[in-house]
Amino acid sequence: MTSTSPTRILLGPGPSPVDIRVLRAMSRPLVGHLDPLFLDIMDEVQELLRYVFQTSNRLTIPISGTGSAGMEAALVNLLEPGDTAVVGIHGAFGERMLDIAERTGARVVPVRAEWGHPLDLDEIEDALRRERPRLLALVHAETSTGVHQDLKNLGDLAHRYDALLVVDAVTSLGGMPLFVDQYGIDVCYSGTQKCLSCPPGLAPITFSERAIQRLRARGRKVQSWYLDMSLIEKYWGAERHYHHTAPISTIYALREALRLVREEGLEARWRRHELNHRAFVAGIEAMGLEMFVAREHRLWSLNTVRIPEGVDDQRLRKDLLDHFNIEIGGGLGPLKGRIWRVGLMGAGSTPENVMLVLEALRESLRVQGIHCPSGREAAERVYHA
Amino acid sequence: MTSTSPTRILLGPGPSPVDIRVLRAMSRPLVGHLDPLFLDIMDEVQELLRYVFQTSNRLTIPISGTGSAGMEAALVNLLEPGDTAVVGIHGAFGERMLDIAERTGARVVPVRAEWGHPLDLDEIEDALRRERPRLLALVHAETSTGVHQDLKNLGDLAHRYDALLVVDAVTSLGGMPLFVDQYGIDVCYSGTQKCLSCPPGLAPITFSERAIQRLRARGRKVQSWYLDMSLIEKYWGAERHYHHTAPISTIYALREALRLVREEGLEARWRRHELNHRAFVAGIEAMGLEMFVAREHRLWSLNTVRIPEGVDDQRLRKDLLDHFNIEIGGGLGPLKGRIWRVGLMGAGSTPENVMLVLEALRESLRVQGIHCPSGREAAERVYHA
Numbered sequence: 001m002t003s004t005s006p007t008r009i010l011l012g013p014g015p016s017p018v019d020i021r022v023l024r025a026m027s028r029p030l031v032g033h034l035d036p037l038f039l040d041i042m043d044e045v046q047e048l049l050r051y052v053f054q055t056s057n058r059l060t061i062p063i064s065g066t067g068s069a070g071m072e073a074a075l076v077n078l079l080e081p082g083d084t085a086v087v088g089i090h091g092a093f094g095e096r097m098l099d100i101a102e103r104t105g106a107r108v109v110p111v112r113a114e115w116g117h118p119l120d121l122d123e124i125e126d127a128l129r130r131e132r133p134r135l136l137a138l139v140h141a142e143t144s145t146g147v148h149q150d151l152k153n154l155g156d157l158a159h160r161y162d163a164l165l166v167v168d169a170v171t172s173l174g175g176m177p178l179f180v181d182q183y184g185i186d187v188c189y190s191g192t193q194k195c196l197s198c199p200p201g202l203a204p205i206t207f208s209e210r211a212i213q214r215l216r217a218r219g220r221k222v223q224s225w226y227l228d229m230s231l232i233e234k235y236w237g238a239e240r241h242y243h244h245t246a247p248i249s250t251i252y253a254l255r256e257a258l259r260l261v262r263e264e265g266l267e268a269r270w271r272r273h274e275l276n277h278r279a280f281v282a283g284i285e286a287m288g289l290e291m292f293v294a295r296e297h298r299l300w301s302l303n304t305v306r307i308p309e310g311v312d313d314q315r316l317r318k319d320l321l322d323h324f325n326i327e328i329g330g331g332l333g334p335l336k337g338r339i340w341r342v343g344l345m346g347a348g349s350t351p352e353n354v355m356l357v358l359e360a361l362r363e364s365l366r367v368q369g370i371h372c373p374s375g376r377e378a379a380e381r382v383y384h385a
Numbered sequence: 386m387t388s389t390s391p392t393r394i395l396l397g398p399g400p401s402p403v404d405i406r407v408l409r410a411m412s413r414p415l416v417g418h419l420d421p422l423f424l425d426i427m428d429e430v431q432e433l434l435r436y437v438f439q440t441s442n443r444l445t446i447p448i449s450g451t452g453s454a455g456m457e458a459a460l461v462n463l464l465e466p467g468d469t470a471v472v473g474i475h476g477a478f479g480e481r482m483l484d485i486a487e488r489t490g491a492r493v494v495p496v497r498a499e500w501g502h503p504l505d506l507d508e509i510e511d512a513l514r515r516e517r518p519r520l521l522a523l524v525h526a527e528t529s530t531g532v533h534q535d536l537k538n539l540g541d542l543a544h545r546y547d548a549l550l551v552v553d554a555v556t557s558l559g560g561m562p563l564f565v566d567q568y569g570i571d572v573c574y575s576g577t578q579k580c581l582s583c584p585p586g587l588a589p590i591t592f593s594e595r596a597i598q599r600l601r602a603r604g605r606k607v608q609s610w611y612l613d614m615s616l617i618e619k620y621w622g623a624e625r626h627y628h629h630t631a632p633i634s635t636i637y638a639l640r641e642a643l644r645l646v647r648e649e650g651l652e653a654r655w656r657r658h659e660l661n662h663r664a665f666v667a668g669i670e671a672m673g674l675e676m677f678v679a680r681e682h683r684l685w686s687l688n689t690v691r692i693p694e695g696v697d698d699q700r701l702r703k704d705l706l707d708h709f710n711i712e713i714g715g716g717l718g719p720l721k722g723r724i725w726r727v728g729l730m731g732a733g734s735t736p737e738n739v740m741l742v743l744e745a746l747r748e749s750l751r752v753q754g755i756h757c758p759s760g761r762e763a764a765e766r767v768y769h770a
Contacts, residue, residue: 030395
């Protein structure tokens, strides 16, 4: 990439477009990780994270790694050999949770749904009743399928069987309604490069008091020193005890990105994501294309579209990139070649981007001999309804 | 911190000052982590990392975490329960290696030196002969003490006993001579915020073919999914297989920081660090202060100075920060209140900073009633010799 390289329009599964205010914040000269100026920034980031997570949890911080590091932090801090975990799996990121949980030496019991569908609550309850696990873990917004898993009542359900509830909110935080305290979630983590529109590199995470008690009651050390919350909390807490050097510049960026969320308001931001999602779907359907997920289970942040018969997926995505500078995502694993993943996340969730990607898709299908009607008017009707 | 906050002069143990070219690179709009534009950047970063590590190792990449994540990656990929590791410990970061290695379930045998002194090679050889460990791990540049551990012949020594050699080069890479291939190092890792003068958030790491063979021969999965090199290498290798979203902006920054190293030349950069170190020491000694480490074992990048009797350490460092905008580091663990740690690393290693910190120290001691002669002339003589 050179200084004349094109600016991409990031409508894939992340990273999402980053506001210029955030980019500018990241280019500020650094201060030390124990400088009083930086300690103030840490406090502000924690307050803002509590707001976006809708929690009053004291232990709410950004992990110094990407969303997957947040997933690993959640699981390795709570599990140890001899424990049982129930993991709900309805896509690639649920499978990742299973893999990570198994590496702790815990026994992991999967509860699966077909990719493209949410989990069945009765099956989850059966597993909780049967296994009496240490925790129940699942994905709120499955980035590999575009499925939204309803979280209401899940906290009560898990707690009834004395299990902790761990939720992956990588593709929902800041883009879909999520209420950590109200839902009874014990550990929730996310990434910064999705609906928060901050560069990747940090994983916001929050631990309830119940989760902290579990951490205190462990029989052995957390297997990861780098992700050991009992050490990390002493740097983010009153002690300011050095653990590792915080990624200063990315934390500058996160603070600015979170300020933008607060300025917009969480509720308004969710509504924006919903509206642009609805317009996109109206456009797609008017073009004669099909969404992959049933209406009631769709994410607003990540839209999955079935690839029509006979389309060359790789070529189409290359055309979008080369001719329109638009990035969208392909399918993962069994969905490779079967779906596109169109992210309308954070700063990328705009009417302009909806119109642009609909027209670019139409044109890129046309060069492959597939003629669709325009989706623009149908999309516009959603905005003017 | 606000836009009117002061610009700090970072002369602590890291982060070091970051060049404006690097800050600008980091503020560029993002591209996707599988975008052809980004894949080119990845290739360039790998080539530049091979240059600074002085290696031809194929598996040479930045880990998506800070230097401590690099330490954990090195150890968890090579060790598993039942293994033995010998860890040389001459400061806080050796102790950290011990802690991380023990969390793998391996049996860890420490070989200790008093803080402020390097390790004894005979004691290391005794341990290798006795324990026949999977690996020998030690710190090249101990950031907690300022001690340089000579690495020559260590590769041969470790390999004679069929052990892998793991080296922590967090505070030496780019600032002190280090030849990964020539020294026979099997895994070497570093951080970006020291002598490379890039913001923290990445850990450059390199694996020899011997280390990769060990990885292939493991009996069980690496305990960390996030740091599992057998998965990560498929993203950085020809497959470009998605693992986790790379920290795009920080990798932009790293590329630019490494380009600056190459433009200066590694040899010239080492000489610059040496010269400014010598000038600093001359100044300190002319002031009547004392270095903590014997001349022949001192790091050029991180200078440790004994705190004179009767000085209030906290107050002095606060004065440096408040009145001169200079950050230096205090001692860790048993050295708290006994030494200062003055980093002259990367872009921070300049004659101007040497003069500034000598004068600022003198003035800050003066307000505590301790009157030293100026160190400037002695420092200048080093430059004009």
